[in-house]
Amino acid sequence: MKFYLKSLGCKQNALEGQIIQNELINKGYIEVSDIKEADIYILNSCSVTSHSDSQTNYLLNHAKKINPSVKTVLTGCCAQTYKLHKDFNYSDIDLIIGNTEKTNIADYIKKSGLFVQDIMEKKIFENKFLINPSSTRVNIKIQDGCNNRCSYCIIPYARGNSRSNTIENVIEQINLVVKKNIKEIVLTGIHIGQWGLEFNKTLLDLLKEVEKTSVARYRLGSLYVNEINDDMINFLSESKKFCPHFHLSLQSMCDKTLKNMNRFYNTEDELKLIEKLHNAFEMPYLGCDIIVGFPFEDDNDFKITFENLKQAKMSSIHCFPYSIRENTPAGKMPQVKDSIKTERMQKIMKLSEELHKDFLEKNKTRKEEILIQKKSPKTGLYSAVTRNYIKIHFRSDENLRHTLKEVCLRDYELE
Numbered sequence: 001m002k003f004y005l006k007s008l009g010c011k012q013n014a015l016e017g018q019i020i021q022n023e024l025i026n027k028g029y030i031e032v033s034d035i036k037e038a039d040i041y042i043l044n045s046c047s048v049t050s051h052s053d054s055q056t057n058y059l060l061n062h063a064k065k066i067n068p069s070v071k072t073v074l075t076g077c078c079a080q081t082y083k084l085h086k087d088f089n090y091s092d093i094d095l096i097i098g099n100t101e102k103t104n105i106a107d108y109i110k111k112s113g114l115f116v117q118d119i120m121e122k123k124i125f126e127n128k129f130l131i132n133p134s135s136t137r138v139n140i141k142i143q144d145g146c147n148n149r150c151s152y153c154i155i156p157y158a159r160g161n162s163r164s165n166t167i168e169n170v171i172e173q174i175n176l177v178v179k180k181n182i183k184e185i186v187l188t189g190i191h192i193g194q195w196g197l198e199f200n201k202t203l204l205d206l207l208k209e210v211e212k213t214s215v216a217r218y219r220l221g222s223l224y225v226n227e228i229n230d231d232m233i234n235f236l237s238e239s240k241k242f243c244p245h246f247h248l249s250l251q252s253m254c255d256k257t258l259k260n261m262n263r264f265y266n267t268e269d270e271l272k273l274i275e276k277l278h279n280a281f282e283m284p285y286l287g288c289d290i291i292v293g294f295p296f297e298d299d300n301d302f303k304i305t306f307e308n309l310k311q312a313k314m315s316s317i318h319c320f321p322y323s324i325r326e327n328t329p330a331g332k333m334p335q336v337k338d339s340i341k342t343e344r345m346q347k348i349m350k351l352s353e354e355l356h357k358d359f360l361e362k363n364k365t366r367k368e369e370i371l372i373q374k375k376s377p378k379t380g381l382y383s384a385v386t387r388n389y390i391k392i393h394f395r396s397d398e399n400l401r402h403t404l405k406e407v408c409l410r411d412y413e414l415e
Contacts, residue, residue, distance in 0.1 A: 001040060002031070003024055003031055003032070003038055004032055004037075004041050004063075005017060006044065008043070008055065012141060016102060017044045022130050024105065024109070027106045041070045041072050041073065043059055044075050045074060045075065047158055048153075049320070056078045060074065072093050072094050073105075074093045074095070075097045075105070076102065077099065077158035079102075080098040081154055095115075098119065099119060119159065120161065125163040126144070129169075131176065131182070135182070136182065136371065136402055140188065141165065143190065144159055145159045146161070150262050151262040151333075152261060152329075154326075162191060163198070170187075170209075170210070174210065174213045183371055183402060184216065184243070186219045187206075187221060192221045204229075216404060217241055217371065217404075219243045222247045224264075225248060225249075225265045225269050225270050237280040244285065244388050245388055246286050247287045247288065248270075248274075249289050251289055251290060252294065253308035253309055254267065254301045257294050257301055260333070270308070271311065283362060284388055287316045287317070287318065288317055289320075290305065290318070295322070295333030295336065306347065309351060319349055321341035321342065322341065363409055365410055370384040372405060373385065384405075390414050391415040392415065393415070
């Protein structure tokens with residue numbers, strides 16, 4: 001049996017997609033790169049926005065159009081929350097399996113119908129790990145689920161409540177990565193700031209153990225403002241392994257909007273933290289998420305967010321328009337027009353370009369350690385990334401993959 005697999009969404013979904021791929025291959029299935037050749041089409045879906053749902057609908061419908069005999073399998077977050085999608089088209093789906101079932105996909109792949117357990121009943125972290133041989137930087141999944149109930153989000157219903165991997169499992173996985181000569185890891189999850197709650201521990205406890213391993217570099221996934229305290233900043237600022245790269249889940253920089261989102265921090269907290277990070281690290285990369293056009297957000301609210309983002313001097317901004325999710329409190333609030341959302345998003349994206357250009361300009365005269373990744377077969381150029389997440393490309397005939405090198409950034413075009 002031949003299968004075609006596509007994963008959408010976050011790093012965690014991508015990692016789980018690799019586990020699905022590996023399990024099927026180990027069971028004798030053959031992966032193909034053309035849907036027309038496939039017996040089975042597997043879509044590991046995302047449901048973070050309504051656009052994600054629309055994309056899922058389109059891809060499943062498209063698969064059936066170009067290969068009418070293919071068996072379509074929907075899994076991932078869109079499958080887990082199928083009850084919440086009133087307008088979803090299920091006619092093109094032969095098998096639906098939830099997030100709890102998908103990493104054991106071989107047990108379900110020959111069946112048809114619906115196999116979705118209540119993920120809120122899941123209490124234990126599922127420790128499955130795979131090193132992708134093509135990866136230079138490896139994602140280590142330390143946590144799943146989320147205990148927060150932000151007013152716009154259905155992810156807790158797709159992923160369940162927070163569940164943490166043990167320190168022992170995480171360290172074992174890092175040691176395996178090191179043995180494969182991989183120099184960098186990314187600690188990832190749905191809400192990694194909630195790691196360790198059930199053990200009466202904090203993320204800092206885990207980081208102290210990671211620091212003792214032989215891994216050369218590590219990064220953190222997205223964190224909330226109120227999950228980075230002074231103790232963590234002091235510890236990370238003294239680390240020789242930590243890459244000064246923070247992605248902050250801000251969502252807004254206006255107090256009124258943050259309250260409507262049910263976020264547990266305010267603009268003052270955001271600005272104070274960002275200032276501390278700028279002061280504690282040398283040229284840190286500070287990225288963030290911002291939602292524009294949230295219910296009740298008027299022109300003045302948006303202006304407050306915009307001006308605070310300028311003041312914060314972020315390195316980049318991942319901006320997206322608010323997307324209605326059915327059965328969430330925000331979905332019942334007064335909505336902002338789509339045209340206004342688009343206009344605001346364009347302004348934030350332009351600001352992000354200016355801030356990122358300024359960040360790169362400030363780095364041009366610096367020396368930085370780069371991790372050299374794969375060489376493009378098309379261009380013949382190596383890609384590499386600095387500790388503070390600046391990407392560069394260069395040409396070399398040497399086999400440099402998986403190596404670290406100190407360079408002067410002025411000699412390269414920065415991205």
